[in-house]
Amino acid sequence: METRDISERLRSHDPAVGLRAVGALHRLAEQVEAASVARAREQGWSWEQIGDALGVSRQSAHTKHGK
Template identity: 65%
Template sequence: MASSMDLATGAGSSDPAVGLRAVASLRRLAEQLEALQVARARELGWSWSRIAAELGVTKQSVHQKHGGRDTAAKRG
């Protein structure tokens, strides 16, 4: 995995192939971090509304994106 410095440098590259790969890696990293933080917030009893407010999205969108994980965790 590339370091954050490598990703930042790559995102600013004049070579579109390098830049786009860096953007894709940053997107994957952001998605992983979001999933981890949403799971943690739910473990701490945060409501979907509160999580959505912190992310700047609607309650429906955050629940649709992460709600299945919440249910799966309770079953496991």
């Protein structure tokens, strides 16, 4: 689902359409977060810095994205 499609579907009066769009947004956000965390780690960011940027604890960021 592309961004324009998601935006249009979020305005739908059909809850099923809106909920599918919300799911697509969640998946997109997860992909963007993972890519951004990977870039931050490549650039030497600490887990504390990443957690702060995400608004979560260092441990939470590491648990979710650490390998």
